[in-house]
Amino acid sequence: MENLITVEDALNLVLQHTRDFGTESVELENALGRILRDEIVADRDFPPYNRVTMDGIAISHAAFKKGQRTFLIEGVAAAGDKQHELRDSSACLEVMTGAVMPRNADAVIRYEDVFIDGRQATIEVPAVTKHQNIHMKGEDRTAGSCIITPGVKISSPEIGVCATVGKSTVRVSRFPKTIIISTGDELVDIHEVPEPHQIRRSNVYRLKTVLSYFGVPVETAHLKDDESEISEALDQYLKSYDLILISGGVSRGKFDFLPAALEVAGVKKLFHKIKQRPGKPFWFGVHDRATVFAFPGNPVSSFMCMQQYFKPWLQKCLHQQIPPQPRAMLTEDVHFKPDLTYFLEVKISYSENAELLATPVKGNGSGDLANLVDAEAFIVLPSGKDLFQQGEVYPLIFYRE
Ligand SMILES: Nc1nc2c(c(=O)[nH]1)N[C@H]1C(S)=C(S)[C@@H](COP(=O)(O)OP(=O)(O)OC[C@H]3O[C@@H](n4cnc5c(N)ncnc54)[C@H](O)[C@@H]3O)O[C@H]1N2
Numbered sequence: 001m002e003n004l005i006t007v008e009d010a011l012n013l014v015l016q017h018t019r020d021f022g023t024e025s026v027e028l029e030n031a032l033g034r035i036l037r038d039e040i041v042a043d044r045d046f047p048p049y050n051r052v053t054m055d056g057i058a059i060s061h062a063a064f065k066k067g068q069r070t071f072l073i074e075g076v077a078a079a080g081d082k083q084h085e086l087r088d089s090s091a092c093l094e095v096m097t098g099a100v101m102p103r104n105a106d107a108v109i110r111y112e113d114v115f116i117d118g119r120q121a122t123i124e125v126p127a128v129t130k131h132q133n134i135h136m137k138g139e140d141r142t143a144g145s146c147i148i149t150p151g152v153k154i155s156s157p158e159i160g161v162c163a164t165v166g167k168s169t170v171r172v173s174r175f176p177k178t179i180i181i182s183t184g185d186e187l188v189d190i191h192e193v194p195e196p197h198q199i200r201r202s203n204v205y206r207l208k209t210v211l212s213y214f215g216v217p218v219e220t221a222h223l224k225d226d227e228s229e230i231s232e233a234l235d236q237y238l239k240s241y242d243l244i245l246i247s248g249g250v251s252r253g254k255f256d257f258l259p260a261a262l263e264v265a266g267v268k269k270l271f272h273k274i275k276q277r278p279g280k281p282f283w284f285g286v287h288d289r290a291t292v293f294a295f296p297g298n299p300v301s302s303f304m305c306m307q308q309y310f311k312p313w314l315q316k317c318l319h320q321q322i323p324p325q326p327r328a329m330l331t332e333d334v335h336f337k338p339d340l341t342y343f344l345e346v347k348i349s350y351s352e353n354a355e356l357l358a359t360p361v362k363g364n365g366s367g368d369l370a371n372l373v374d375a376e377a378f379i380v381l382p383s384g385k386d387l388f389q390q391g392e393v394y395p396l397i398f399y400r401e
């Protein structure tokens, strides 16, 4: 009998072998998708002054309250002007959206509710409340408060906040120097027309996307199923890369040289083969500098292992804050006999109560790469059971960013 590690133990081992690749500064324009390592603090109040939110007139609310409806226009306050002052509390100033609210004025009435005749403005609505149409200084955030904590993956809102506090460069996690290697004599380049016994190599492209979502630059290589070519290449790659991802050649075939070659090259094996489907023959190990993920060659297997093991490893290496894992409810019964954790491809929808629903899109096994297109997640069905019933809830791994 084979000695298989459980999915939980395998993930724990992978996560115990993370590395710290340090930090670097990047221009804000290049920071999208990077993991922020600075704390972003409000350099001033948000907003920094009482900000007019409607084009109209600014008055003293007390005057309106006393019954006054017609106001002499003293002048115009535009966005970008220094703060104006309402000199006569029974007059008004025209104010534009984005202007600093004038001193001695405390309500803005929009043009739509005012009749203007020459230098006179008459309010035509029955009610005006104090501070209406003013975005008050410090109402959103106060100076010195933390707006973004380290570990956030920088997306559009973070870019906007960094810009507004004047962070033109930000400190982010550095990336491991990475290579993805495909193996196999049946594989040809995507620009080639395969012979009847050949296929185009697709794994590298699919696996690379997982790193691309984090912005990690990736080099690629291809190796023949040739023991000495593989050994020579591994010696080279182990010296120059922090992260080596391999697809294929890790199972029981006569040309599956990777597990032995990796050990000969001095990579310390942490496990080989997991109690799971797909992806059973996944091999994981570490070298002085490099971490090696040697994934099974079947397209769904390598991709599933990438999602389940590699992505959390990368996120931990990069110090990313990890959101809780979503869970979804099966919409139909699933029978699965082998005592393995089953990563089943599913399509996601929502119930009337907004619960996440998972509908199996079974496909034809781990070679069915087209089926990944019809699904969008793996639902994780644990070992030790062979019937998973409609209505039961299990963890979910979304694989579309
Ligand atoms: N006797 C046994 N045979 C197999 C077992 C087993 O336990 N005992 N496990 C099976 C499982 S599960 C998997 S998964 C595969 C893993 O195979 P390898 O990692 O050795 O990968 P290869 O043999 O190189 O290729 C498998 C399959 O995948 C295709 N492939 C590989 N690379 C690519 C690529 N870059 N793009 C597209 N397709 C690729 C390859 O052509 C093969 O069809 O082993 C089972 N066998």
Ligand code: MOO
Pocket (backbone or CB within 6 Å): 276, 277, 278, 279, 280, 281, 296, 298, 300, 301, 366, 367
């Ligand atoms: O991992 Mo294999 O993919 O079960 O065929």
Ligand SMILES: [Mg+2]
Pocket (backbone or CB within 6 Å): 248, 249, 250, 251, 252, 253, 255, 256, 297
């Ligand atoms: Mg094989």
